[in-house]
Amino acid sequence: MSGPLDSSDGDDRPQAYDPTAPLTASGNLRRRQIFSRLSEWMATAAAVAAIVVLGIVIYTVVSRGAGAISWDFLTSSAPTGILPALVGSAIIVGVGTLIAAPLGILIALYLTEYASKRSAQLVKLTMDVMNGLPAIIIGLFVFALLVDHKKQSGIAGSIALAIIMLPLIARGTQEVLHLVPGSQREAADALGVARWRTVLTVILPAALGGILTATILSVARAAGETAPLLLITSIGSTDNVSLNPFEPIANIPVRIYSLSEEANPEGFTEAWGLSLVLIAFILVASLGARALLARSKRKMSS
């Protein structure tokens, strides 16, 4: 006979207990509670460790890079300033976003609104594999396609970054599109309005906040991507601000790399300073994106 009162250690008689006894822990409850508390502590410790690691990284970057930050550092050309790298990164990432965002949103719309279950699975798998592609391989691919035997250019970097951003935008957008209740599509269908008008006027507006969030997060990720840019963007870039994406263009990650390769210690400080600028941008963008998502989720559910 087994019953709910069985103890777990092989004793299969129902454990007798006195229902009138005080309600303190009895039997093996104390042992179970110790185990339970132990697992809680371990989980908490792991979570705290993650925060600590991020904290240490930020602290290191701030403490070593803060000294390099000055108005002159931010606004003058190389070699003393980082303005060309800032502008170059903005152009490369901006153009990359312009390529990746419309495609990513369309892919997400295909996944949620049009695809059969099977083809949706295939596309999702493709996106996940693409997301896992090492950046250096994307860099090599774009190098072979656009740069080899030609010249390096900002636009090649934008294309490489777009390939990195595409799965992030597509999957992120798809997730928020899933949050738009099916009952809204049903309501729109029952009104005799064609699906694409529903997509444009009901579904996309409801998901707008989430789509922006996914895009910003992918921008934050792409802004720090170094490997493809090393191969294809900046050899031959000038020390001055360059606005033409079809020419070689300086950018933050490659500048950090080359500064830290330099022999003189000042280059090192500058690398830290530039890292600080980059990490500050990524943090602000990520936090802003989260806040935006929270706001749009509230709007969707209230």
Added chain:
Amino acid sequence: MNVPRSRVRIRTDQPPAAPSANGAPAVDAVTASADGNWDVAPEVVFESRDVSVFYGPKQALTGVSLAIRRGQITALIGPSGCGKTTFLRSLNRMNDSVSSFRIEGEILYHGHDIYGGNVDQVEVRRRIGMVFQKPNPFPKSIYDNVAWAPRNLGMRSGLSDRVEKALRGAALWDEVKDRLKDSALGLSGGQQQRLCIARAIAIEPDVLLLDEPASALDPIATGAIEDLMHSLKGRFTIVIVTHNMQQAARVADRTAFFSLETGGEKPVGTLIEFDDTERIFGAPRDPRTRDYVTGRFG
């Protein structure tokens, strides 16, 4: 109108002892209604002919034949799982999005096969609107909810008059006229449901399908929806699915009782009896109907 009145068919008495070999529909007969007033019967909007519905290998509905007439309220009642909502959603092809959905038989809408080869489902729904069990307003303003479909269907002229007319039609105007720009999600459940009805009638459909429109509402809001149905009667042909028999008795001209036919291997939903509402609730022909409406359904 190309369906002769005499084609209206209802299911005749079927003694429960009679073996129904494979769940096939009982013989349909041409029958006059109890009060014999065929002369005033309005034209047929829907004629369902021996309709069966399958979801993959599972049959949900078998052998439904009935006629729904213009301007009347037709109620579909019956126990859960008897296929009444499936039947309702088949009337405007809302089941098409279910990939395993398959229908046999014919549903004629003013004589046109709803599932005919060149029929556009968007056009079907343009004429046959639907209101769902759970209020589902768009996360937009009250005004934009009602104006949305007219805008997207190119009915832009006189839009605000159209919105006002629809909101008045749904008995909601007085409650919302001062806050048309507020979010529809701030309305109460009953107001949201009336807004959904206003949204549906704003494009002046021919038919309104209501899928348990009051089941998520409290009794007062339910009463408001029922009053609304009375006021919409005549302007629209209304088909309503309801679990609430008193509601069917209060609002419907004609009532169809669906139940599960257990003759076959697995129980399948089917139409048991379709008649004037007074007759269904007062003097049903089929003992299964009688058991259900008197609360003796097992």
